[in-house]
Amino acid sequence: MSEPRLLVVGSINQDLVVRVARAPRQGETIQGGNLALHPGGKGANQAVAAARLGASVAFCGRVGREAFGAAMLAGLNAEGIDTAFVAQDPEAATGTAVILVLESGQNMIVISPGANGRVGPADLAPLKPRIGRFDFLLLQLELPMEAIEAAASMARAAGVRVLLDAGPARELPPSLLSRLDIVSPNETEAETILGRSAGSEAEAREAARELTARGAREAIIKLGARGSVWAHPGGFETFGAFQVPVVDPTAAGDAFTAAIAVELARGRSRPECLRTASAAGALAVGRMGAQPSLPRLCEVEEFLRANPPLRPSAYRSRHK
Secondary structure: OOOOEEEEEOOOEEEEEEEEOOOOOOOOOOOOOOOEEEEEOHHHHHHHHHHHOOOEEEEEEEEEOOHHHHHHHHHHHHOOOEEEEEEEEOOOOOEEEEEEEEOOOOEEEEEEOHHHHHOOHHHHHHHOOOHHHOOEEEEOOOOOHHHHHHHHHHHHHOOOEEEEEOOOOOOOOHHHHOOOOEEEOEHHHHHHHHOOOOOOHHHHHHHHHHHHHOOOOEEEEEOHHHOEEEEEOOEEEEEOOOOOOOOOOOOHHHHHHHHHHHHHHOOOOHHHHHHHHHHHHHHHOOOOOOHHHOOOHHHHHHHHHHOOOOOHHHEEEEOO
16 A cells, blocks of 8 residues: 655644633733643644654645744654755744643644745645645645635645645635535534534534535534534445543644545545544544654554444434
C-alpha cells in the first residue's frame, strides 16, 4: 500500500495555554496555572497529526519573521513535513492563540490571526505544478476565505480530493461547498453554517444531509463524546465515541480530521476510517496542548487493540 500524500493549506499558531478552575466573569481577574507554550493552529495541527499517522505531508501557509515563527517552522520540519511552501511574512507576526483550559475539560480560545490573515491566492501559485501528486487537500477556516476557495478550486481542477474541517465556526459560501469532497464541522459549527441545532444524533444526520444537499459530496458531523455521523451517497455511518477521561480537548478534532484523510487515502472503508479517527481523537483529549497531544500511528493501533469495536447500536450503517 502506497504512502498517503497530503497537502495542508492552513494556519500556524503559537498557543499560549493556561489551566483555570473556571472561566472568568466579565471584569473579573482569576488566578490560573503556569503558562505553557505549545505549537498549534488548526492547519499545522492537522499536518502534524497526518505525519504522525504515517502520511507524507506538505504545508502551505505563513509565519512571521520572529522567534515564534522560527520555532513553528522548526517543529514542522522535525515532524518530516515539507515546509517549502511556508512563507515568512516581513510585516505580520506569527498567529497566536490564547487558550484557557477549564477543570471540566472544556476550553476557551481567542485567536490573533497575524500572518495567517495575510495568506492569499498568490501563496498558492508555487503549488500549481505539484498539486496533482497529492491524495488529499486539507483545509480549515482560519485563513481568508479567498485563499480557502482558491486552494479548493486548484485541487479540484487537478483531481485531488478536498476535505474541509469547518472550524472555527463561520458561514460557508455555496461556491466553496460545491468544491468539497468532504465537509466536517462539529455540532456548533454546523449550527452556524445551517442556522439550526445539530447537537443530537438525529439532528446531526439531518445537518449532514443538508450539507450534501447544499453541494458538498459528503459530510461528517463531529459530536465529541457522542460520536460522529457521516453522510455519503450510499447513506450514512454513525460511530459512538470511545469514552475516555478528558484532560484538554484542543486539537482532538484536528486529530480526527487528519485520520479520516489518511485512512481514506489508504483505501479504508468509511467505518474503518471512523474507528481510527475516533481513536486518534480519544488519545488527543487525554493530553495537554495541541500538537503535543497528537498520537502516532503505533499509539492508535495499540489503543484499538485494547478497545474492541463498540456495541452494534453505537456503530452502524443506514440508508437515506
